[in-house]
Structures are given as structure tokens and as C-alpha cells.
Amino acid sequence: MKRARLVLLASAAFALPALAQDRIIEGGEAGAAAAPPVVARAVFDPTEVSRLQSLSPADPTAYLELGEDILELPDSHERVEMARQLFARALEFGRVRPENRRTAASAAIALASMSKREGDRLWLRSVAAIIEPSNAEFTGAVPSARQDPPVAAARASLFLTQLRAGAGIEARDSLAAKGVRDVLTRHERELSANGGISVQHLENEAKKWPCTECASSGIVVPPRGQRGPAKLCPVCAGQPGMKLSAADLAAQLRLQRRLAGSYSEPWGSLAASEGAPPARDPDPATVASSLGVDARLSVWRDGRWSLPEQSPTPP
Secondary structure (H helix, E strand, O other): OOHHHHHHHHHHHHOOOOOHHHOOOOOHHHOHHHOOOOOOOOOOOHHHHHHHHOOOOOOHHHHHHHHHHHHOOOOOHHHHHHHHHHHHHHHHHHOOOHHHHHHHHHHHHHHHHHOOOHHHHHHHHHHHHHHOOOOHHHHOOOOHHHHOOHHHHHHHHHHHHHHHHOOHHHHHHHHHOOOHHHHHHHOHHHHOOOOOOOHHHHHHHHOOOOOOOOOOOOEEOOOOOOOOOOEEOOOOOOOOOOOOOHHHHHHHHHHHHHHOOOOOOOHHHHHHHOOOOOOOOOOHHHHHHHOOOOOOOOEEEOOEEEOOOOOOOOO
């Protein structure tokens, strides 16, 4: 297998401009009859076309290996999209055959490497672990946060909550606890949506709180012996704590969920915190349809994915 090279190859592929005029059309629910043929031109060489035409659901590994080979030269949108279509079918056809479950799990990892969203990558790595739960090669790819010491990971999560709440003294104590800084440094890229918040930034933020005017209570009361109503704090405006954009807050909540090792919760909860499309549980049976791939169209004929019983169109 060539999965070790897929991440770099896919990253290069997604940097390419989309070629709308040559875009591969998926069969979808409308079936093969509604899918216009793809004009391959120089996109696929004769050997690749021959391999496409010889594919059969009985051999899921052939889909996986052809997808890997096509992705070695991701110089057009069509090639990247074809690799995605092949991996989705390798997963779908391999998951139902015990002897091909490794192929299916490998296809899930390949799809994860092509995904641009971290939520999608986590979902697909979870699928791989479900398909091959006894294989550390796949299960180890999912709960990376669980490799953190549990106590330190929990305290690191608490630190982020305390910081957002304006509990600076407690936050500084948490940051000083054994292993907490190491955990946060290891996950520094996940502290914000674009990786712009560092551990040092968080430490500096913790030193600003509690609020000097209201002790982070959000209100200011008259001194003892004086009458008057309580007022909104003029310093923190009643909202003490670190200020984050919606995207950065979502990133921290995702990280805290991972630090808690809460992979057993419904996938919908994780997807909702990422602002993702409709919730998807890591069910191998739903991957192809979730990716918009109609796996019923399992063979390649006349430049399109077709039903296996369909005969080639006469010239």
C-alpha cells in the first residue's frame, strides 16, 4: 500500500484550480442514465483507462490501488476526483467482505488524507477504526488526544474553561500543574481556528484576570456604607475572560472534547460544534452516500460510472 504518500499528494492536489469544463459527473441517485459521459482526453493514460474498465466489485483492492496510483500524479481536478470515487467504492465493496476489511479501512484512511476539514478526517479515521478494530495501524489513528496523560489533559481542558470565564488565578494554577503546559503545547495548533493562538498568548491572557474592577464578577457594587445600585463593570462590561471569535471558540471546544477522550458521544455533537453539514455517525455503510458517491454504479463504461448489468453503448 502507498498510504504513507497520500497526505502530501492530496495536499498538492487540492491546491490545483478546479477545471469545471472537465469535471467528473457523479451518477448520484438519478442513476447511470442521467450521468453524461466524461471526456477523459489526456486526463487518464491508456493503462489507467484499461484498469478502470476492468474494475469489479468482487475485487475492492483493485479500486484502492488504482486510486493510489492515480493520486501519485494529481495534476487535474479529474484525477483527484477519480481517486476519491475509487476510494469510496473500495471502502463500500471491501467493508462487507471479511477478507477485504483491511482494504476498506485503508480506503477510509486514504479518504481522510484527502479531506480538508479536520472534522471529516476524524470521522473517516473513526470509520477505519470501526472496520478494523483489532488493528493498531487503524485504531491508533483515531484517539491521538488519548495519548496525553489523562489527569494533565483534563486539567488543560479546565484551564481553557477558566480562562474564558475570567478566573485568572485558577487558570494560572492549572497551567502550572504537572504536564498541563506540555499538553497544550502539543495541541497548540488546535487552540484556535487558524493556529494563531499560542500557549504563551494564553498565559499572558491569564495574567489579566480577574478583572481589576469587579474581580470578574461582572458588576460593581457601592463601597460598604454607601448606598446606590450595583452597576455593570466599566472595565470588562460584565463579560470577564478571554474574548474569542466564534471560530476560535469552536476550535477550543473541539480540542476540549478530544482531551476529554469523548469519542463515545454521538458524532452529531462533534459535527455541530464544527458547524459541519448534517450529522454523520462513523458508520462504514454511510460513507459512500455521505460523500455523494453512488456505489451502485460500480463499473466504468463509456467514460462514466454505470450499473454492472449495463452493456456498453454502441458506437
